[in-house]
Amino acid sequence: MLTLFQNEDSPTLTEESRFTFLCGPGMPCFNQCCQAGLIVLNPGDVLRLKRFLQVSSSEFLRRYAVRETEARSGLPLVFLRPPRGQETGCPFVSEAGCRVYEARPDACRLFPLAQGSVLTPTGLRDRLYLRQPSYCLGLAAGQEWTVADWMAAQGFDPADPRRRAWVSLLLTQALSGPATPDQQDLFYLAAYDLDNFRAFVLTSAFPAVYGFPAEALAPLADDEEALLRFALAYITATLEEDEPSLVREALREALLAEGPG
Ligand code: SF4
Ligand code: SF4
Structure with missing residues:
Protein backbone atom coordinates (compact mmCIF):
# COMPACT_ATOMS: atom_id res chain seq x y z
CA MET A 1 0.00 0.00 0.00
CA LEU A 2 1.21 3.50 -0.83
CA THR A 3 0.82 6.22 1.77
CA LEU A 4 1.28 9.97 1.92
CA PHE A 5 1.55 12.31 4.93
CA GLN A 6 1.15 9.35 7.25
CA ASN A 7 2.49 8.66 10.72
CA GLU A 8 2.05 4.95 11.17
CA ASP A 9 2.99 5.10 14.87
CA SER A 10 0.03 7.27 15.84
CA PRO A 11 -3.32 5.62 16.52
CA THR A 12 -6.08 6.24 14.00
CA LEU A 13 -8.78 8.60 15.22
CA THR A 14 -12.48 8.62 14.41
CA GLU A 15 -14.62 11.73 14.27
CA GLU A 16 -15.85 10.83 17.77
CA SER A 17 -12.34 10.49 19.25
CA ARG A 18 -11.54 13.01 22.00
CA PHE A 19 -8.46 15.04 22.82
CA THR A 20 -7.65 18.09 24.94
CA PHE A 21 -6.13 21.19 23.43
CA LEU A 22 -5.69 24.87 24.17
CA CYS A 23 -3.92 27.38 21.94
CA GLY A 24 -3.58 31.13 21.80
CA PRO A 25 -1.28 34.14 22.38
CA GLY A 26 -1.13 33.39 26.10
CA MET A 27 0.62 30.06 25.61
CA PRO A 28 4.36 30.01 26.46
CA CYS A 29 4.90 28.09 23.20
CA PHE A 30 2.98 30.66 21.11
CA ASN A 31 4.16 30.62 17.48
CA GLN A 32 6.63 27.76 17.95
CA CYS A 33 4.49 25.54 15.73
CA CYS A 34 4.78 28.16 12.95
CA GLN A 35 8.58 28.10 13.12
CA ALA A 36 9.24 24.42 13.60
CA GLY A 37 8.51 22.86 10.24
CA LEU A 38 7.53 23.22 6.61
CA ILE A 39 3.88 23.64 5.67
CA VAL A 40 2.78 21.75 2.58
CA LEU A 41 0.10 23.44 0.45
CA ASN A 42 -2.63 21.62 -1.42
CA PRO A 43 -4.36 23.24 -4.45
CA GLY A 44 -7.21 24.60 -2.32
CA ASP A 45 -4.71 26.20 0.07
CA VAL A 46 -2.96 28.03 -2.78
CA LEU A 47 -6.26 29.31 -4.14
CA ARG A 48 -7.42 30.52 -0.69
CA LEU A 49 -4.13 32.23 0.12
CA LYS A 50 -3.64 33.98 -3.21
CA ARG A 51 -7.21 35.33 -2.98
CA PHE A 52 -6.67 36.52 0.58
CA LEU A 53 -3.43 38.24 -0.35
CA GLN A 54 -4.97 39.57 -3.57
CA VAL A 55 -2.12 38.44 -5.77
CA SER A 56 -2.00 36.17 -8.79
CA SER A 57 -1.17 32.51 -8.27
CA SER A 58 2.21 32.95 -9.95
CA GLU A 59 3.01 35.95 -7.74
CA PHE A 60 1.98 33.99 -4.65
CA LEU A 61 4.11 31.01 -5.64
CA ARG A 62 7.11 33.20 -6.45
CA ARG A 63 7.00 35.17 -3.21
CA TYR A 64 5.72 32.74 -0.64
CA ALA A 65 6.32 29.17 -1.80
CA VAL A 66 9.10 26.76 -2.64
CA ARG A 67 8.75 23.94 -5.12
CA GLU A 68 10.02 20.48 -4.22
CA THR A 69 9.73 17.11 -5.90
CA GLU A 70 7.73 14.37 -4.19
CA ALA A 71 10.17 11.45 -4.21
CA ARG A 72 8.05 8.56 -5.45
CA SER A 73 5.76 10.24 -7.97
CA GLY A 74 8.27 12.82 -9.19
CA LEU A 75 5.40 15.33 -9.08
CA PRO A 76 5.87 18.80 -7.59
CA LEU A 77 4.82 19.76 -4.08
CA VAL A 78 4.80 23.34 -2.84
CA PHE A 79 5.61 24.44 0.70
CA LEU A 80 5.38 27.83 2.38
CA ARG A 81 8.77 29.51 1.96
CA PRO A 82 10.68 29.86 5.26
CA PRO A 83 11.84 33.38 6.14
CA ARG A 84 15.19 34.39 4.65
CA GLY A 85 18.11 32.62 6.33
CA GLN A 86 15.91 29.94 7.95
CA GLU A 87 15.39 26.33 6.91
CA THR A 88 11.99 26.00 8.54
CA GLY A 89 9.15 28.29 9.47
CA CYS A 90 6.47 30.29 7.77
CA PRO A 91 6.58 33.68 6.01
CA PHE A 92 3.29 34.71 7.62
CA VAL A 93 4.12 34.35 11.30
CA SER A 94 4.37 37.57 13.32
CA GLU A 95 4.67 38.36 17.01
CA ALA A 96 0.91 38.80 17.10
CA GLY A 97 0.32 35.46 15.41
CA CYS A 98 -0.72 34.38 11.94
CA ARG A 99 -1.03 37.18 9.36
CA VAL A 100 -3.21 35.03 7.09
CA TYR A 101 -5.30 33.35 9.78
CA GLU A 102 -8.59 33.45 7.84
CA ALA A 103 -6.89 31.83 4.86
CA ARG A 104 -4.40 29.60 6.70
CA PRO A 105 -3.60 26.26 5.04
CA ASP A 106 -5.40 23.05 5.90
CA ALA A 107 -2.35 21.69 7.75
CA CYS A 108 -2.52 24.69 10.13
CA ARG A 109 -6.28 24.42 10.57
CA LEU A 110 -6.09 20.77 11.46
CA PHE A 111 -3.14 20.95 13.89
CA PRO A 112 -2.70 19.21 16.38
CA LEU A 113 -4.47 16.68 14.18
CA ALA A 114 -3.15 15.57 10.81
CA GLN A 115 -4.62 13.69 7.89
CA GLY A 116 -2.73 11.05 5.95
CA SER A 117 -3.88 8.99 3.00
CA VAL A 118 -3.50 5.42 1.81
CA LEU A 119 -4.08 4.21 -1.74
CA THR A 120 -5.83 0.83 -1.51
CA PRO A 121 -7.13 -1.45 -4.28
CA THR A 122 -10.58 0.05 -3.67
CA GLY A 123 -9.48 3.69 -3.72
CA LEU A 124 -8.14 6.41 -1.48
CA ARG A 125 -8.58 6.01 2.27
CA ASP A 126 -7.88 8.96 4.58
CA ARG A 127 -6.72 8.61 8.18
CA LEU A 128 -6.77 11.18 10.95
CA TYR A 129 -4.24 11.06 13.76
CA LEU A 130 -2.91 13.23 16.59
CA ARG A 131 0.46 14.95 16.29
CA GLN A 132 2.32 15.41 19.56
CA PRO A 133 5.44 17.53 19.05
CA SER A 134 7.27 18.14 22.31
CA TYR A 135 7.25 21.94 21.87
CA CYS A 136 3.45 22.14 21.83
CA LEU A 137 2.16 22.70 25.36
CA GLY A 138 -1.46 22.99 24.25
CA LEU A 139 -1.96 19.26 24.29
CA ALA A 140 -1.47 19.08 28.03
CA ALA A 141 -4.08 21.71 28.78
CA GLY A 142 -7.38 23.05 27.86
CA GLN A 143 -10.74 22.00 26.74
CA GLU A 144 -11.87 18.65 25.49
CA TRP A 145 -12.75 18.36 21.82
CA THR A 146 -14.09 15.68 19.59
CA VAL A 147 -12.27 15.38 16.29
CA ALA A 148 -15.47 16.33 14.43
CA ASP A 149 -16.01 19.46 16.56
CA TRP A 150 -12.38 20.52 16.12
CA MET A 151 -12.50 20.18 12.34
CA ALA A 152 -15.79 22.09 12.15
CA ALA A 153 -14.49 24.87 14.42
CA GLN A 154 -11.37 25.26 12.27
CA GLY A 155 -13.18 25.20 8.93
CA PHE A 156 -11.47 21.99 7.79
CA ASP A 157 -13.35 19.68 5.42
CA PRO A 158 -11.88 16.17 5.75
CA ALA A 159 -13.61 15.11 2.52
CA ASP A 160 -12.51 18.10 0.38
CA PRO A 161 -12.62 16.61 -3.15
CA ARG A 162 -9.82 18.94 -4.30
CA ARG A 163 -7.41 17.64 -1.68
S1 SF4 B 1 -0.17 25.42 21.81
FE1 SF4 B 1 0.79 24.28 20.13
S2 SF4 B 1 -0.34 24.99 18.35
FE2 SF4 B 1 -0.71 26.51 19.98
S3 SF4 B 1 0.89 28.06 19.78
FE3 SF4 B 1 1.70 26.51 21.18
S4 SF4 B 1 2.86 25.15 19.83
FE4 SF4 B 1 1.49 26.30 18.53
S1 SF4 C 1 0.07 30.07 7.83
FE1 SF4 C 1 -0.29 31.00 9.83
S2 SF4 C 1 -0.83 29.27 11.17
FE2 SF4 C 1 0.16 28.41 9.34
S3 SF4 C 1 2.33 28.21 9.86
FE3 SF4 C 1 2.04 30.22 8.86
S4 SF4 C 1 1.73 31.67 10.54
FE4 SF4 C 1 1.40 29.61 11.37
Whole structure:
Protein backbone atom coordinates (compact mmCIF):
# COMPACT_ATOMS: atom_id res chain seq x y z
CA MET A 1 0.00 0.00 0.00
CA LEU A 2 1.21 3.50 -0.83
CA THR A 3 0.82 6.22 1.77
CA LEU A 4 1.28 9.97 1.92
CA PHE A 5 1.55 12.31 4.93
CA GLN A 6 1.15 9.35 7.25
CA ASN A 7 2.49 8.66 10.72
CA GLU A 8 2.05 4.95 11.17
CA ASP A 9 2.99 5.10 14.87
CA SER A 10 0.03 7.27 15.84
CA PRO A 11 -3.32 5.62 16.52
CA THR A 12 -6.08 6.24 14.00
CA LEU A 13 -8.78 8.60 15.22
CA THR A 14 -12.48 8.62 14.41
CA GLU A 15 -14.62 11.73 14.27
CA GLU A 16 -15.85 10.83 17.77
CA SER A 17 -12.34 10.49 19.25
CA ARG A 18 -11.54 13.01 22.00
CA PHE A 19 -8.46 15.04 22.82
CA THR A 20 -7.65 18.09 24.94
CA PHE A 21 -6.13 21.19 23.43
CA LEU A 22 -5.69 24.87 24.17
CA CYS A 23 -3.92 27.38 21.94
CA GLY A 24 -3.58 31.13 21.80
CA PRO A 25 -1.28 34.14 22.38
CA GLY A 26 -1.13 33.39 26.10
CA MET A 27 0.62 30.06 25.61
CA PRO A 28 4.36 30.01 26.46
CA CYS A 29 4.90 28.09 23.20
CA PHE A 30 2.98 30.66 21.11
CA ASN A 31 4.16 30.62 17.48
CA GLN A 32 6.63 27.76 17.95
CA CYS A 33 4.49 25.54 15.73
CA CYS A 34 4.78 28.16 12.95
CA GLN A 35 8.58 28.10 13.12
CA ALA A 36 9.24 24.42 13.60
CA GLY A 37 8.51 22.86 10.24
CA LEU A 38 7.53 23.22 6.61
CA ILE A 39 3.88 23.64 5.67
CA VAL A 40 2.78 21.75 2.58
CA LEU A 41 0.10 23.44 0.45
CA ASN A 42 -2.63 21.62 -1.42
CA PRO A 43 -4.36 23.24 -4.45
CA GLY A 44 -7.21 24.60 -2.32
CA ASP A 45 -4.71 26.20 0.07
CA VAL A 46 -2.96 28.03 -2.78
CA LEU A 47 -6.26 29.31 -4.14
CA ARG A 48 -7.42 30.52 -0.69
CA LEU A 49 -4.13 32.23 0.12
CA LYS A 50 -3.64 33.98 -3.21
CA ARG A 51 -7.21 35.33 -2.98
CA PHE A 52 -6.67 36.52 0.58
CA LEU A 53 -3.43 38.24 -0.35
CA GLN A 54 -4.97 39.57 -3.57
CA VAL A 55 -2.12 38.44 -5.77
CA SER A 56 -2.00 36.17 -8.79
CA SER A 57 -1.17 32.51 -8.27
CA SER A 58 2.21 32.95 -9.95
CA GLU A 59 3.01 35.95 -7.74
CA PHE A 60 1.98 33.99 -4.65
CA LEU A 61 4.11 31.01 -5.64
CA ARG A 62 7.11 33.20 -6.45
CA ARG A 63 7.00 35.17 -3.21
CA TYR A 64 5.72 32.74 -0.64
CA ALA A 65 6.32 29.17 -1.80
CA VAL A 66 9.10 26.76 -2.64
CA ARG A 67 8.75 23.94 -5.12
CA GLU A 68 10.02 20.48 -4.22
CA THR A 69 9.73 17.11 -5.90
CA GLU A 70 7.73 14.37 -4.19
CA ALA A 71 10.17 11.45 -4.21
CA ARG A 72 8.05 8.56 -5.45
CA SER A 73 5.76 10.24 -7.97
CA GLY A 74 8.27 12.82 -9.19
CA LEU A 75 5.40 15.33 -9.08
CA PRO A 76 5.87 18.80 -7.59
CA LEU A 77 4.82 19.76 -4.08
CA VAL A 78 4.80 23.34 -2.84
CA PHE A 79 5.61 24.44 0.70
CA LEU A 80 5.38 27.83 2.38
CA ARG A 81 8.77 29.51 1.96
CA PRO A 82 10.68 29.86 5.26
CA PRO A 83 11.84 33.38 6.14
CA ARG A 84 15.19 34.39 4.65
CA GLY A 85 18.11 32.62 6.33
CA GLN A 86 15.91 29.94 7.95
CA GLU A 87 15.39 26.33 6.91
CA THR A 88 11.99 26.00 8.54
CA GLY A 89 9.15 28.29 9.47
CA CYS A 90 6.47 30.29 7.77
CA PRO A 91 6.58 33.68 6.01
CA PHE A 92 3.29 34.71 7.62
CA VAL A 93 4.12 34.35 11.30
CA SER A 94 4.37 37.57 13.32
CA GLU A 95 4.67 38.36 17.01
CA ALA A 96 0.91 38.80 17.10
CA GLY A 97 0.32 35.46 15.41
CA CYS A 98 -0.72 34.38 11.94
CA ARG A 99 -1.03 37.18 9.36
CA VAL A 100 -3.21 35.03 7.09
CA TYR A 101 -5.30 33.35 9.78
CA GLU A 102 -8.59 33.45 7.84
CA ALA A 103 -6.89 31.83 4.86
CA ARG A 104 -4.40 29.60 6.70
CA PRO A 105 -3.60 26.26 5.04
CA ASP A 106 -5.40 23.05 5.90
CA ALA A 107 -2.35 21.69 7.75
CA CYS A 108 -2.52 24.69 10.13
CA ARG A 109 -6.28 24.42 10.57
CA LEU A 110 -6.09 20.77 11.46
CA PHE A 111 -3.14 20.95 13.89
CA PRO A 112 -2.70 19.21 16.38
CA LEU A 113 -4.47 16.68 14.18
CA ALA A 114 -3.15 15.57 10.81
CA GLN A 115 -4.62 13.69 7.89
CA GLY A 116 -2.73 11.05 5.95
CA SER A 117 -3.88 8.99 3.00
CA VAL A 118 -3.50 5.42 1.81
CA LEU A 119 -4.08 4.21 -1.74
CA THR A 120 -5.83 0.83 -1.51
CA PRO A 121 -7.13 -1.45 -4.28
CA THR A 122 -10.58 0.05 -3.67
CA GLY A 123 -9.48 3.69 -3.72
CA LEU A 124 -8.14 6.41 -1.48
CA ARG A 125 -8.58 6.01 2.27
CA ASP A 126 -7.88 8.96 4.58
CA ARG A 127 -6.72 8.61 8.18
CA LEU A 128 -6.77 11.18 10.95
CA TYR A 129 -4.24 11.06 13.76
CA LEU A 130 -2.91 13.23 16.59
CA ARG A 131 0.46 14.95 16.29
CA GLN A 132 2.32 15.41 19.56
CA PRO A 133 5.44 17.53 19.05
CA SER A 134 7.27 18.14 22.31
CA TYR A 135 7.25 21.94 21.87
CA CYS A 136 3.45 22.14 21.83
CA LEU A 137 2.16 22.70 25.36
CA GLY A 138 -1.46 22.99 24.25
CA LEU A 139 -1.96 19.26 24.29
CA ALA A 140 -1.47 19.08 28.03
CA ALA A 141 -4.08 21.71 28.78
CA GLY A 142 -7.38 23.05 27.86
CA GLN A 143 -10.74 22.00 26.74
CA GLU A 144 -11.87 18.65 25.49
CA TRP A 145 -12.75 18.36 21.82
CA THR A 146 -14.09 15.68 19.59
CA VAL A 147 -12.27 15.38 16.29
CA ALA A 148 -15.47 16.33 14.43
CA ASP A 149 -16.01 19.46 16.56
CA TRP A 150 -12.38 20.52 16.12
CA MET A 151 -12.50 20.18 12.34
CA ALA A 152 -15.79 22.09 12.15
CA ALA A 153 -14.49 24.87 14.42
CA GLN A 154 -11.37 25.26 12.27
CA GLY A 155 -13.18 25.20 8.93
CA PHE A 156 -11.47 21.99 7.79
CA ASP A 157 -13.35 19.68 5.42
CA PRO A 158 -11.88 16.17 5.75
CA ALA A 159 -13.61 15.11 2.52
CA ASP A 160 -12.51 18.10 0.38
CA PRO A 161 -12.62 16.61 -3.15
CA ARG A 162 -9.82 18.94 -4.30
CA ARG A 163 -7.41 17.64 -1.68
CA ARG A 164 -8.47 14.06 -2.35
CA ALA A 165 -7.94 14.45 -6.11
CA TRP A 166 -4.48 15.95 -5.50
CA VAL A 167 -3.39 13.21 -3.06
CA SER A 168 -4.82 10.56 -5.34
CA LEU A 169 -2.76 11.91 -8.25
CA LEU A 170 0.44 11.86 -6.19
CA LEU A 171 -0.13 8.29 -5.04
CA THR A 172 -1.32 6.96 -8.40
CA GLN A 173 1.66 8.47 -10.21
CA ALA A 174 3.97 6.85 -7.66
CA LEU A 175 2.64 3.46 -8.78
CA SER A 176 3.34 4.06 -12.47
CA GLY A 177 6.78 5.57 -12.03
CA PRO A 178 8.22 9.07 -11.77
CA ALA A 179 6.52 11.73 -13.86
CA THR A 180 8.32 13.12 -16.90
CA PRO A 181 9.46 16.78 -16.83
CA ASP A 182 6.47 17.73 -19.03
CA GLN A 183 4.07 15.96 -16.67
CA GLN A 184 5.69 17.67 -13.70
CA ASP A 185 5.22 21.11 -15.26
CA LEU A 186 1.64 20.40 -16.28
CA PHE A 187 0.82 19.21 -12.77
CA TYR A 188 2.37 22.36 -11.27
CA LEU A 189 0.37 24.56 -13.65
CA ALA A 190 -2.96 22.82 -13.06
CA ALA A 191 -2.67 22.13 -9.34
CA TYR A 192 -1.05 25.33 -8.12
CA ASP A 193 -0.72 28.07 -10.75
CA LEU A 194 -4.40 28.55 -11.46
CA ASP A 195 -4.20 31.99 -13.10
CA ASN A 196 -1.75 30.71 -15.68
CA PHE A 197 -3.83 27.55 -16.09
CA ARG A 198 -6.82 29.78 -16.90
CA ALA A 199 -4.81 31.50 -19.62
CA PHE A 200 -3.65 28.11 -20.91
CA VAL A 201 -7.25 26.88 -21.19
CA LEU A 202 -8.85 30.01 -22.57
CA THR A 203 -6.23 31.60 -24.77
CA SER A 204 -4.01 28.80 -26.06
CA ALA A 205 -4.78 26.04 -28.54
CA PHE A 206 -6.53 24.13 -25.73
CA PRO A 207 -10.14 24.51 -27.03
CA ALA A 208 -9.11 23.40 -30.51
CA VAL A 209 -7.00 20.46 -29.30
CA TYR A 210 -9.85 19.07 -27.20
CA GLY A 211 -12.67 20.15 -29.51
CA PHE A 212 -14.44 22.54 -27.13
CA PRO A 213 -16.28 25.56 -28.52
CA ALA A 214 -15.03 28.69 -26.76
CA GLU A 215 -18.43 29.28 -25.12
CA ALA A 216 -18.26 25.89 -23.35
CA LEU A 217 -15.16 27.01 -21.46
CA ALA A 218 -16.16 30.66 -20.98
CA PRO A 219 -17.71 30.13 -17.50
CA LEU A 220 -14.28 29.08 -16.24
CA ALA A 221 -13.02 32.63 -16.80
CA ASP A 222 -14.77 33.99 -13.70
CA ASP A 223 -15.30 30.99 -11.45
CA GLU A 224 -12.07 29.93 -9.75
CA GLU A 225 -13.64 27.05 -7.83
CA ALA A 226 -14.95 25.58 -11.09
CA LEU A 227 -11.62 26.28 -12.76
CA LEU A 228 -9.73 24.36 -10.06
CA ARG A 229 -12.11 21.40 -10.34
CA PHE A 230 -11.60 21.48 -14.10
CA ALA A 231 -7.82 21.75 -13.65
CA LEU A 232 -7.72 18.69 -11.39
CA ALA A 233 -9.96 16.74 -13.79
CA TYR A 234 -7.64 17.77 -16.62
CA ILE A 235 -4.43 16.69 -14.94
CA THR A 236 -6.04 13.43 -13.73
CA ALA A 237 -7.20 12.56 -17.24
CA THR A 238 -3.88 13.60 -18.79
CA LEU A 239 -1.74 11.56 -16.40
CA GLU A 240 -4.03 8.54 -16.68
CA GLU A 241 -4.93 8.62 -20.37
CA ASP A 242 -2.77 11.08 -22.35
CA GLU A 243 -5.06 10.55 -25.32
CA PRO A 244 -6.92 13.71 -26.48
CA SER A 245 -10.26 11.99 -27.11
CA LEU A 246 -10.25 10.37 -23.65
CA VAL A 247 -9.09 13.58 -21.97
CA ARG A 248 -11.83 15.47 -23.83
CA GLU A 249 -14.47 13.02 -22.60
CA ALA A 250 -13.27 13.36 -18.99
CA LEU A 251 -13.32 17.16 -19.28
CA ARG A 252 -16.77 17.19 -20.85
CA GLU A 253 -18.04 15.11 -17.92
CA ALA A 254 -16.31 17.47 -15.48
CA LEU A 255 -17.97 20.50 -17.09
CA LEU A 256 -21.38 18.84 -17.02
CA ALA A 257 -21.02 17.42 -13.52
CA GLU A 258 -19.68 20.51 -11.84
CA GLY A 259 -21.80 23.06 -13.62
CA PRO A 260 -19.12 25.78 -13.66
CA GLY A 261 -20.39 29.23 -13.02
S1 SF4 B 1 -0.17 25.42 21.81
FE1 SF4 B 1 0.79 24.28 20.13
S2 SF4 B 1 -0.34 24.99 18.35
FE2 SF4 B 1 -0.71 26.51 19.98
S3 SF4 B 1 0.89 28.06 19.78
FE3 SF4 B 1 1.70 26.51 21.18
S4 SF4 B 1 2.86 25.15 19.83
FE4 SF4 B 1 1.49 26.30 18.53
S1 SF4 C 1 0.07 30.07 7.83
FE1 SF4 C 1 -0.29 31.00 9.83
S2 SF4 C 1 -0.83 29.27 11.17
FE2 SF4 C 1 0.16 28.41 9.34
S3 SF4 C 1 2.33 28.21 9.86
FE3 SF4 C 1 2.04 30.22 8.86
S4 SF4 C 1 1.73 31.67 10.54
FE4 SF4 C 1 1.40 29.61 11.37
